[in-house]
Amino acid sequence: MLLTIDCGNTNTVFSVWDGAQVLATWRTSTEHMRTADQYFVWLSTLMRIKGVELNITDVIISSTVPRVVFNLRVLCDRYFNCRPLVVGKPECLLPVAPRVDEGVKPGPDRLANAAGAFERFGGDVVVVDFGTATNFDVVAHDGAYVGGVIAPGVNLSLEALHQGAAALPHVDISRPDKVIGTNTVECIQSGVFWGYIGLIEGITARIKQEYGKPMTVIGTGGLAPLFAQAENLFDRVEDDLTLHGLRVIHAYNKTNGIEERS
Ligand SMILES: Nc1ncnc2c1ncn2[C@@H]1O[C@H](COP(=O)(O)OP(=O)(O)OP(=O)(O)O)[C@@H](O)[C@H]1O
Numbered sequence: 001m002l003l004t005i006d007c008g009n010t011n012t013v014f015s016v017w018d019g020a021q022v023l024a025t026w027r028t029s030t031e032h033m034r035t036a037d038q039y040f041v042w043l044s045t046l047m048r049i050k051g052v053e054l055n056i057t058d059v060i061i062s063s064t065v066p067r068v069v070f071n072l073r074v075l076c077d078r079y080f081n082c083r084p085l086v087v088g089k090p091e092c093l094l095p096v097a098p099r100v101d102e103g104v105k106p107g108p109d110r111l112a113n114a115a116g117a118f119e120r121f122g123g124d125v126v127v128v129d130f131g132t133a134t135n136f137d138v139v140a141h142d143g144a145y146v147g148g149v150i151a152p153g154v155n156l157s158l159e160a161l162h163q164g165a166a167a168l169p170h171v172d173i174s175r176p177d178k179v180i181g182t183n184t185v186e187c188i189q190s191g192v193f194w195g196y197i198g199l200i201e202g203i204t205a206r207i208k209q210e211y212g213k214p215m216t217v218i219g220t221g222g223l224a225p226l227f228a229q230a231e232n233l234f235d236r237v238e239d240d241l242t243l244h245g246l247r248v249i250h251a252y253n254k255t256n257g258i259e260e261r262s
């Protein structure tokens, strides 16, 4: 069975697959101090509770936090007796090479989003991914990741307001009923919520204009449904696009010489 690990700056998501079917998904905070043994105790306990057989043979990792990869590699070696594929490393092949400036390393989550979006929707896609950052990933007609936009994430923006302004409390994102808030919390929620609606609308419109061809806009990540409910921003919301992309990249490596390379 395949284990996909999507390590973001805030959360790390583990999913176990049987072929193209996800058996279970678990989420933990990203913490570079966590050891291989700690990961294993946590994961094996959850697998047992869910009744998923502990039979991991393959692992693929996307990590936007380089330092957590070491302990995840130890986890694979010690407990699953396998060598993981790490997206962005030379030995991990991509179905289509990214087309970006020389020497640039696109985030592995963005490469996975591109692979997942291409497999599901074909090319000419913009993925809007709401994680720690809000990133827009542009996927060309042939499935190549060709760049995009990185904006501060929703929760980061809320946190920055709280940190930077003595009188502003920490608030959680939600959709305010009105734009004109009549108390501090409503004002902050309005600024961030409607501000993001404007950001998403504005950036996708400009991307489409610059790209010059019709594009499919896909929302993904934890907050995509919240924004999708408010306005008609996305053609589709896909909550598992990064994970799906990891599975696609793993399958591509399986049929294109991973054995010889590892
Ligand atoms: N209404 C909401 N308010 C606050 N957080 C929410 C809401 N809905 C979903 N979330 C959060 O979204 C998160 C899932 O988002 P996602 O996995 O895409 O990114 P992340 O884990 O925050 O960032 P990264 O992937 O960069 O680590 C979960 O932690 C979940 O609690």
Ligand SMILES: CC(C)(CO)[C@@H](O)C(=O)NCCC(=O)O
Binding pocket: 008, 009, 064, 105, 106, 107, 108, 109, 110, 131, 132, 133, 135, 150
């Ligand atoms: C933009 C984030 C933080 C989104 O998770 C990640 O993809 C990343 O660290 N990217 C590296 C830089 C780039 O994608 O160009």
Ligand SMILES: [K+]
Binding pocket: 008, 109, 130, 131, 221, 242
């Ligand atoms: K993510």
